[in-house]
Amino acid sequence: MLFGSKKKKEELTRQDALGAKPTQLVKAKVLLTEDGGAKLTVPMQATRWTGMIFRLPQGAAKTFELDELGLFIWNSCDGKTSVQQMIRQLSRERKVTIREVEVATLQFLQTLIRKGLIGVQVKQGKVAR
């Protein structure tokens, strides 16, 4: 081939995704609320381009509001608990079917990843995006 062979991207399997262990990427202040949930306060960081245009005031922070289940998942993102373990534990505690918990948990984890709050190291060389 003219320009050399392009390395094929390794695809994530379902097994990999369930075995992944999410970990918190930011140091958030957790303020517990009366309803069992919590408010996560995360310091804002300017990205490369916005940092050139705007200057963030000192102590600027974003706040995320989590309900009881959200807080449980946030606390479980410790780099030791796998997604599958979270799903099973939540299903057992809340008495909700595993499929329902799975759908909700994966959706929530994706949101946390998108917001840059957690990261997931699936295997050496495989990173969930």
Place this chain on the structure above:
Amino acid sequence: MVFAWQGWRLEMPRHWSPLRLEGNYDEGSAMVADLHRPRFALRWKRAGKRLNAATWTRKTMNAEVGRLASDEATDFACGSAADWAGGRLYIEPKPPGRDVWIALSTVSGRTVEFVYHAHRRDRILSQRLLPTLSDTPVGQDMDWSVFDLSCRSPAGLMLIDQRLNAGDLSLSFGDQKKTHVTVRQIAVASLALKRQPLEKWLAQQIVARRKYYRAIGIAAKEKDQDLLSQGSRRRWRWCWRWWIAPSFMTLATHDLQRDRLVIVDATSRELATQMLKSVAWAGDAACGGPDEASEED
């Protein structure tokens, strides 16, 4: 865990749940999976009046597993032998592969194909799933149990709509006339009630039909039970629409034992009450503790 859908009823391991549900009573399919892979699929179709069960099962088994393998299939009738005709079972000798059971249900006159995806050699299909499989004829009350929503629809009502979202399950039944009933179950109730009170959940159900119906008065709490009820009547401008029901009754309750909100919406109070009573007939065995079949992975 009991899985009951379109007249079929069987018991399966707790951590298996439906992945795809299609079709109606006459023809359809259901696929069940666990967290990792599909486990089994059930396909059914109403048989013609002149169908020869033995010939049909032989032909279908040939098509399903091939002629050589189909010769190894054995006769197998699950549960009550009188309920099935021409039952044939093929067990894949070298898994991974597919175990297949084919039969004609004499109860409803439907053919059924049960395909179990065997990951390794086990006897789940022949010893655990098939012995619990049963069928319901059209003229009887029909059991429904999917995820952790279970209810019993009165004879003559067929499923017309299903919304199975995580934490918000609903099934709607109706007939050719004006009878209509919807069962909705919201989990987890303690969290749902923090978001809004039961009155608002009830109102939300009524608002969905606001084009044709308007609520009568305010939600009333039943005297002896923790039950909210509210009626709604067809709007005057739609009075000429004789084919839609003139009124609806909506009931909402908080099932404390299971921590679920249950909302029933029906064209008559009796129907709504009957449906509400039947909710959770399968118990809350759908979720919770460990299960031997799930732990095997």
